[in-house]
Every structure is written in structure tokens, then in C-alpha cells.
Amino acid sequence: MSLRVAILISGGGSNMVTLADSMTGDHPGRPCLVLSNRPEAGGLAKAEARGIPTAVVDHRNYGKDRKAFEGEVQAALEGARADVICLAGFMRVLTAEFVTRWQGRMLNIHPSLLPKYKGLDTHARALAAGDAEGGCSVHLVTPELDDGPVLGQTRVEITADDTPESLAARVLVAEHELYPAVLRQFCMDFRHL
Ligand code: GRF
Numbered sequence: 001m002s003l004r005v006a007i008l009i010s011g012g013g014s015n016m017v018t019l020a021d022s023m024t025g026d027h028p029g030r031p032c033l034v035l036s037n038r039p040e041a042g043g044l045a046k047a048e049a050r051g052i053p054t055a056v057v058d059h060r061n062y063g064k065d066r067k068a069f070e071g072e073v074q075a076a077l078e079g080a081r082a083d084v085i086c087l088a089g090f091m092r093v094l095t096a097e098f099v100t101r102w103q104g105r106m107l108n109i110h111p112s113l114l115p116k117y118k119g120l121d122t123h124a125r126a127l128a129a130g131d132a133e134g135g136c137s138v139h140l141v142t143p144e145l146d147d148g149p150v151l152g153q154t155r156v157e158i159t160a161d162d163t164p165e166s167l168a169a170r171v172l173v174a175e176h177e178l179y180p181a182v183l184r185q186f187c188m189d190f191r192h193l
Helices: 014-022 043-049 066-079 096-102 122-128 164-191
Strands: 003-009 029-036 054-056 084-087 106-110 133-140 150-157
Touching: 003 014, 003 043, 003 164, 014 029, 014 043, 014 164, 029 043, 029 066, 029 164, 043 054, 066 096, 084 164, 106 164, 122 133, 122 164, 133 164, 150 164
Parallel strands: 003 029, 003 084, 029 054, 084 106
Antiparallel strands: 106 133, 133 150
């Protein structure tokens, strides 16, 4: 039986597309749901075009009530019988309670070489620091933001004329290679637990 993989997005979903498209053939996972906290997320149409069930839980309907928001997300995940969650550009901080429920089964991609530059504006911060390289990391999600065990990283050279945008574009290409590779290995290891 395949592992059922839910992918959570907030935006264009380019990482979601590479993950979804990688789950074919002998891959141990299959996409079971693409969920967005924003109804306007461009990734939703890409998921629909692939025949993947989609759901929207608009965080703006819940104000500051994160638990109610996450209750709806959890219900959608349970409805899809998800085994594994991939956060792919999902721009909401999740509570410790939600994260603990999924600990060991929830992955995230972050556009920096963790533990450097947790949080936002990673590329601008790498450039401001004069770093020779940036990159991306896939990690297990733990309650502390961008802090869980790193499962894979790709380094990307920084050039003298880089802007945050140019660096982000090159790192995104690396993300599209890294995340599917890590997910595949994760699913293979997970199935043998
Ligand atoms: C990626 O750079 C990801 O690392 C970051 O948000 C971006 C999402 O892009 N957290 P996409 O929605 O996958 O195209």
C-alpha cells in the first residue's frame, strides 16, 4: 500500500508540483491532498489539473484562533487519510500541539542552509552577511520554527552580482531537485519502520 502524502501550500506551488509529479511508478508515496490556507493560491489549479483532491482552509476566517484553523486542517487531513505531510511554501506557523501530533511525519523545505537563517528573508540575509553560498534544506518539523532534524541540503553558490531575487530563483531550482529526492527516501524509510 502506498503512503498517502498531503501537501500544504500557500502560493504558486512549484515545489508541490515537483513533489506530486515525482510520486509515480515504484515511488512508495502518492499525493492524497493539496491543501491551501489561501483560496487564491495558484497551486490549487495545478493540483486540480493533476487530479489531486484539493481543500482550502482560509486562515482569515479564524482570526487569531489558530486552534480552530488547525482543527479544520486536521479534519481535511483525516478525511484524506494522510500518512505524511509535506509543507511546501506553507506560510502559517503551526502550533506545538498540531506539530506534535504529526511529529516524525511532517517535512518542510526552507530556503537556507539551516541552522542559518530560520524564518523569513533568507536570501537577503545571506547576501547582507557576505556569505559565499546559500541553499535549501528539507527538515522534519518540530515545534520550534525551522529547527527540526535536517534530512537533506543543497548548496548554491552566491555570485557577486546576486540580488535576493536572483539567488531565490537559483535556490528554487535546487529545491525542486532536493525535495522530491528527500521525500522518496523518507517514504522508503518510513514504510520499513
Ligand atoms: C519556496 O522558496 C520555499 O522554500 C519557500 O516558499 C517558496 C515556495 O514556492 N518557503 P512554491 O510555492 O513552492 O513555488
